[in-house]
Amino acid sequence: MTTTTNTMPHTMSHTRSHTRTDAFIAQEEAFGAHNYRPLDLVVAEAQGVWVTDVEGKRYLDCLSAYSAVNQGHAHPRLVAALTAQAQRVTLTSRAFRNDQLGPFSEALARFCGMEAVLPMNTGAEAVETAIKLARRWAYRVKGVADGEAEIIAFTNNFHGRTTTLVGFSSEPSYRAHFGPFAPGFRLVPFGDIAAVRAAMTSRTAAVLIEPVQCEAGVLFPPDGFLRELAALCAREAVLLIADEIQTGLGRTGAKFACDHEGVTPDVYVLGKALSGGMYPVSAVVSSRALLDLFEPGSHGSTYGGNPLGCAVAREALAVLEDEQLVERSRAQGAELLRALQALRHPAIKAVRGRGLLCAIELHEPARPWCEALMARGVLCKETHGTVIRLAPPLVIGDAELAVCVEALEAVFGGA
Ligand SMILES: *Cc1c(COP(=O)(O)O)cnc(C)c1O
Secondary structure: OOOOOOOOOOOOOOOOOOHHHHHHHHHHHHHOOOOOOOOOOOEEEEEEOEEEEOOOOEEEEOOHHHHOOOOOEOOHHHHHHHHHHHHHOOOOOOOOOOOOHHHHHHHHHHHHOOOEEEEEOOHHHHHHHHHHHHHHHHHHHHOOOOOOOEEEEEOOOOOOOOHHHHHOOOOHHHHOOOOOOOOOEEEEOOOOHHHHHHHOOOOEEEEEEOOOEOOOOOEOOOOOHHHHHHHHHHHHOOEEEEEOOOOOOOOOOOOOHHHHHOOOOOEEEEOHHHHOOOOOOEEEEEOHHHHOOOOOOOOOOOOOOOHHHHHHHHHHHHHHHHOOHHHHHHHHHHHHHHHHHHOOOOOEEEEEEEOOEEEEEEOOOOHHHHHHHHHOOEEOEEEOOOEEEEOOOOOOOHHHHHHHHHHHHHHHOOO
């Protein structure tokens, strides 16, 4: 396939003829559920910012598994932590204590500047945990009548795929025919402080927000919004829950996206890069007083807080700090955004970014452009139809970033 500058790229799917790739795809399509539409490459190996497919072709990963591999693929320290812990003990359940949960909890609490940690596994589970926490607080501290608590969330949110979470999504494809849904949520437009204020009542337990709406197309709220929101929540005795599963842990060039406005939420919800792509680890991080609203028996998870996950996650946090990945994200992200701003192509509607969370918004479907970038050895995925998210691992070096920029310039024309 050829791609020429300033024309709409062809899609690859009809011209590809690699037999190994075809065989894996056919097998997956035959025996797997069809709830995803992946790009048609079959990854066999990955290291740092690079992934290699079954044909031996190498690609620069500009998605990072939705920011789960901020530390880079197969980081040697994480592989070492995983394998060493796998040979010691992997799972005790919380019926017994293990010698990894304490060290992990302290490391994460200190990293976040918070008091206490509740570990889960997937991001969606951690958001569910935060919802339970907010409701408990509303009933036991704020004095809301039992069963009446409300949580304010935002249109175009993405918090995960459980029935409760998709129940307050505004995206039809996430919710269609999965109801009935749990009540107790109110949606307001993202970035609209007056709408949040108007939606608050004496029954409001919390505001649940992604400080940047990644799945919605990498949407940043207006400057000052998070600060005003935090002040409003404090004034109205409403908890502020920041879902930083994708934006946290350095992605936006700060530890947390909330930091850009000097905001500390009542609750952080973390996942994804918390374990650097090794193993699912998520957590709710908050104050002692709030997390103590969970008494023994009130909440749990068989794998939550397991020693394997704890060992990996503690090392993943140490890698972020030792390799100064927050600072690297800020510096490399500024470079990437400059390159995006220099692109000139009529299909480009806007570019935006903070740290290594960047995006190109198009006037047209982004999928063919992602396929053209793939043909040039750069992997990214369209989000919300018309947006290309660019979010490489935070370990990306100058030469690797140059590879990404060259591919973008080749596909979109420009400098
Ligand atoms: C990925 C994501 C989730 C869900 O995490 P899973 O591990 O896929 O359940 C929730 N919130 C945000 C902001 C995310 O990016």
